[in-house]
Amino acid sequence: MPFVQIDVTKDGVTREQKAQLISGVTKLLLDVLQKDPDLTHVIIREVETDNWGLSGIQVTEKRKQSKA
Amino acid sequence: MPFVQIDVTKDGVTREQKAQLISGVTKLLLDVLQKDPDLTHVIIREVETDNWGLSGIQVTEKRKQSKA
Amino acid sequence: MPFVQIDVTKDGVTREQKAQLISGVTKLLLDVLQKDPDLTHVIIREVETDNWGLSGIQVTEKRKQSKA
Amino acid sequence: MPFVQIDVTKDGVTREQKAQLISGVTKLLLDVLQKDPDLTHVIIREVETDNWGLSGIQVTEKRKQSKA
Amino acid sequence: MPFVQIDVTKDGVTREQKAQLISGVTKLLLDVLQKDPDLTHVIIREVETDNWGLSGIQVTEKRKQSKA
Amino acid sequence: MPFVQIDVTKDGVTREQKAQLISGVTKLLLDVLQKDPDLTHVIIREVETDNWGLSGIQVTEKRKQSKA
Numbered sequence: 001m002p003f004v005q006i007d008v009t010k011d012g013v014t015r016e017q018k019a020q021l022i023s024g025v026t027k028l029l030l031d032v033l034q035k036d037p038d039l040t041h042v043i044i045r046e047v048e049t050d051n052w053g054l055s056g057i058q059v060t061e062k063r064k065q066s067k068a
Numbered sequence: 069m070p071f072v073q074i075d076v077t078k079d080g081v082t083r084e085q086k087a088q089l090i091s092g093v094t095k096l097l098l099d100v101l102q103k104d105p106d107l108t109h110v111i112i113r114e115v116e117t118d119n120w121g122l123s124g125i126q127v128t129e130k131r132k133q134s135k136a
Numbered sequence: 137m138p139f140v141q142i143d144v145t146k147d148g149v150t151r152e153q154k155a156q157l158i159s160g161v162t163k164l165l166l167d168v169l170q171k172d173p174d175l176t177h178v179i180i181r182e183v184e185t186d187n188w189g190l191s192g193i194q195v196t197e198k199r200k201q202s203k204a
Numbered sequence: 205m206p207f208v209q210i211d212v213t214k215d216g217v218t219r220e221q222k223a224q225l226i227s228g229v230t231k232l233l234l235d236v237l238q239k240d241p242d243l244t245h246v247i248i249r250e251v252e253t254d255n256w257g258l259s260g261i262q263v264t265e266k267r268k269q270s271k272a
Numbered sequence: 273m274p275f276v277q278i279d280v281t282k283d284g285v286t287r288e289q290k291a292q293l294i295s296g297v298t299k300l301l302l303d304v305l306q307k308d309p310d311l312t313h314v315i316i317r318e319v320e321t322d323n324w325g326l327s328g329i330q331v332t333e334k335r336k337q338s339k340a
Numbered sequence: 341m342p343f344v345q346i347d348v349t350k351d352g353v354t355r356e357q358k359a360q361l362i363s364g365v366t367k368l369l370l371d372v373l374q375k376d377p378d379l380t381h382v383i384i385r386e387v388e389t390d391n392w393g394l395s396g397i398q399v400t401e402k403r404k405q406s407k408a
Contacts, residue, residue: 001324001331003139003177007247007275008305015118017304019129022121024300032292033280039326041139041177042121043075050219052273053226053246054311059273061223069188069195071343071381075139076169083254085168087265090257092164097142100156101149107190109343109381110257111211120137122175127137143383151322155333158325178325179279186355189362189382197359205392205399207275207313210369211343217373224372232364236357237348243394245275245313256341258379263341287390291401294393314393315347 002029002040009059010046018044070097070108077127078114086112138165138176145195146182154180205243206233213263214250222248273311274301281331282318290316342369342380349399350386358384 004025022042029035049059072093090110097103117127140161158178165171185195208229226246233239253263276297294314301307321331344365362382369375389399 001177001281001326003179003279005277006301008301008307009273013305015126018118018121019126020304021300022126023124024304025297026121026124028293028296028300029278029280032289032296033285035280037124038122040122040124041137043115043139044119044121045115046119047247047249050222051248051250053222053230053248054242054244054273056227056230056241056244058219058223058226069145069190069381071143071383073141074165076165076171077137081169083262086254086257087262088168089164090262091260092168093161094257094260096157096160096164097144100153100160101144103144105260106258108258108260109341111251111343112255112257113251114255122137151330154322154325155330158330159328162325162328173327176326176328179319180323180325181319182323183383183385186358187384187386189358189366189384190378190380192363192366192377192380194355194359194362205313205349205394207315207347209345212369212373212375213341221372225368228368228372229365232361232368233346233348236360236364237353239348245273247275258341287398290390290393291398294398295396298393298396309396310394312394312396315387316391316393317387318391 002033002035004029004040004042005045006042007045007047009049009052011049013044013046070101070103072097072108072110073113074110075113075115077117077120079117081112081114138169138171140165140176140178142178142180143183144180145185145188147185149180149182206237206239206245208233208244208246209249210246211249211251213253213256215253217248217250274305274307274313276301276312276314277317278314279317279319281321281324283321285316285318342373342375344369344380344382345385346382347385347387349389349392351389353384353386 052059120127188195230244256263298312324331392399
């Protein structure tokens with residue numbers, strides 16, 4: 001009965017990559033905890049880099065700095 | 069003081085349907101737990117079918133298969 | 137495919153009350169959005185009153201004040 | 205290792221305001237719990253007023269009433 | 273910068289199984305999205321079977337029925 | 341109408357520290373977004389270090405290593 005929420009920054013994650021995340025997490029829960037895939041839900045949330053903070057600043061800013 | 073988060077697939081849920089979900093959940097919490105409606109918050113999150121996985125595949129794919 | 141998370145303060149919610157919340161929310165999603173109950177998951181999270189804040193203070197304190 | 209999720213209604217929160225929320229929360233966790241800012245993640249979720257309910261009605265409606 | 277929340281029923285998940293979930297999810301995010309493991313946080317939330325509902329009833333009840 | 345969820349590791353956070361987090365976050369939302377404190381809810385979730393992973397390992401392990 002697992003429910004998995006994956007938050008990632010919105011960076012052009014492709015449909016194929018989302019499919020890989022979903023199948024990978026579902027298989028992991030089957031392998032480790034024997035969870036029935038038909039009861040495993042996975043949600044991927046894409047978050048704008050302006051709305052995600054790390055080290056006290058927006059990821060948008062953090063990336064600019066690391067490129068500078 | 070309840071806080072309710074409802075995740076559903078993004079399938080053209082109408083404004084009226086959202087209003088029904090909100091009033092229904094709020095009434096339920098009043099009836100069952102005597103929770104003051106002025107303290108009950110409800111958030112509806114609509115999730116793209118590419119971002120929701122079940123049985124290890126995207127809901128988008130799952131629906132195609134069930135129609136095939 | 138709905139997923140519902142209900143946060144309430146930990147106040148001795150009984151097993152029967154939890155069952156009523158679960159059946160009520162599931163029925164609501166069936167009635168309003170025609171969601172298959174077999175795909176509707178509901179999680180109830182009970183939160184200690186020291187860990188829930190409203191108006192800037194802990195619910196534990198808030199209740200003391202309203203009784204005073 | 206804190207992770208903070210801030211849900212607010214989608215009301216034209218500016219980039220600068222988001223930056224202030226992120227730096228403010230991160231500083232608070234450093235001051236109160238000595239949490240390393242490099243391990244503090246903050247996510248801001250903006251929720252449409254049609255998708256947020258309070259007192260059993262949509263915030264969109266609630267605001268109309270309070271202006272009426 | 274991913275943040276992953278895994279909700280599972282509280283069924284005696286062992287420490288070793290939790291370690292496997294954490295390493296598995298982190299590796300998946302590295303493989304699929306090239307996410308730096310030092311920025312990937314994973315939280316496992318164990319939920320009492322009385323607090324998890326599926327098909328409108330508590331998982332506790334659902335399991336009794338499937339054994340009957 | 342903000343709703344704030346703070347996940348931290350379960351490390352003996354005191355009642356007073358929780359009160360400071362709650363008042364601090366509520367004040368921040370008032371200062372930055374003019375949010376009414378009576379509508380600001382804050383939930384603190386304390387997560388066992390075995391249930392929190394970073395860099396692919398449990399925080400429990402990570403701390404042992406950094407002390408070694």
